[in-house]
Amino acid sequence: MVKLNAVRDDIKKLSNSVELMAVSKTHPYSAILECYELGQRLFGENRVQEIEEKFPKMEERPQDMYLALIGHLQSNKVKKAVALVDRIDSVDSIKLLLLINKECEKLNKVIDILFEVNSSGEEQKSGFTSKEELFEAVKLLKDLKFVHLRGIMTVGPLGDDREKNIKAFKYTKNIFDEIKSSYISDIDILSMGMSGDYKEAIECGSNLVRIGTAIFGQRDYNV
Template sequence: MATDDPTTRLAAVSTSIAHAAELAGRKPESVTLIAVSKTKPPEEILPLLDAGQRVFGENRVQEAQGKWPALREAFPDAQVHLVGQLQSNKAEDAVALFDAIHSVDRLSLVTALGRAIDKLGKRPACFLQVNIGHEDQKGGCAIADLPGLITAARDAGLPLAGLMAVPPVETEAAPYFALLAKLARDHGLDGLSMGMSGDYDTAVMLGATHVRVGTALFGARK
């Protein structure tokens, strides 16, 4: 089997996650691998589904609407998580489609999601995104604003799963992962959506419950 075969890549990533978890004294099954399939057509997703991968991540509501209904007909137990930014006017579409939303980062979105959850009776897990590196170009709430956002999310009835962050690129990610883990502990949250293709093993060792891996599974994006 070729080393660039998706099934081979999936096995390698899964083994790496298990190893990192064991080094940290954790069970490998405590970490959910999200295969980030944004921009990938169904024919590139199917080999991973056939190999047993069941949790996938998408960046855009419209793209996910175009490919996942048919894929879920073939694989009813597949889950799709929104890992990209979400506009408030797409909240209802997102609640209808996704099993989890990792990018809740502002009060207007909390309000829109709360209304959509009430209307549709569907309750996707919600992660609050933190701008862990204070970067102007990135989504996420400021660390100082996190307590208020958590309160608002709980008041709105969001199923609060935990926190999400993307550390600054080309810097050591570990301190940012450790900070996110501390913030989650301080606020009584269990879920930590952190770690991508270049640093997911570090994230697992620092407590990640969900890692968002794209390139290491699908290869470099065009």
């Protein structure tokens, strides 16, 4: 039994303007459909292979189901990814940005993206570590016709240190605000916060939280 409504209620107590993404990593498509029946429309997955194995083809899914890739995207999986998802939330380099645009051009498909920021500086995390490189990627967008920047995403620091979480989330919010004020005024997604830190993320300005365990239960990593 998914705990979608309990999570929704908890988020609403914090803010009425935060969108919920249900992240079903390792959980079956039947659990996703259970959430869908309860009104959930935005879903996230970490791995291209799992999307390919678990989800029906895009044309066979409910028409209003929206799927985002939120995990690190390897260059050799870009071709598959752009055909499987509605949005890529983990664009973490200029090289990847250019590859996505190239593959989408072949499909004549414009895809929404988020730039991922490594806000904690942890080496095991993906994301732009340099603000200069990130802003260079933003400047390139004017010449890329098949990608549409919707906003910024980050994964909070490892552990449950509230102060570290808030520092990372505020750093990402500042980058979002700078892009919005200086480069692209219509970006609208600041994706920060997961099951263990979404309260701090919302406090720092997140308007999209990615919740897996709190909705679906513990993940089965043997899957």
